[in-house]
Amino acid sequence: MPIQTPAFKLICPSCGWSKLFPPMGDVRLPGQVLDKCPSCGGEPLNRVKLNIAEKMLVSIKAKL
Numbered sequence: 001m002p003i004q005t006p007a008f009k010l011i012c013p014s015c016g017w018s019k020l021f022p023p024m025g026d027v028r029l030p031g032q033v034l035d036k037c038p039s040c041g042g043e044p045l046n047r048v049k050l051n052i053a054e055k056m057l058v059s060i061k062a063k064l
């Protein structure tokens, strides 16, 4: 049974860029998770848990 990584969100503290990541299986492709901001190149990015609204958003997206 694959282990799922819980959904999370990356936020750039420098420019405010953010991206939601849906729950993922245990197979992770390189480049799927960013360690630098694609907008300003800042690092490290803050990794935060999703609030309820954001969790609903990623679960809706996952079904599309």
Ligand SMILES: [Zn+2]
Residues within 6 Å of the ligand: 012, 013, 014, 015, 016, 017, 037, 038, 039, 040, 041, 042
């Ligand atoms: Zn940034």
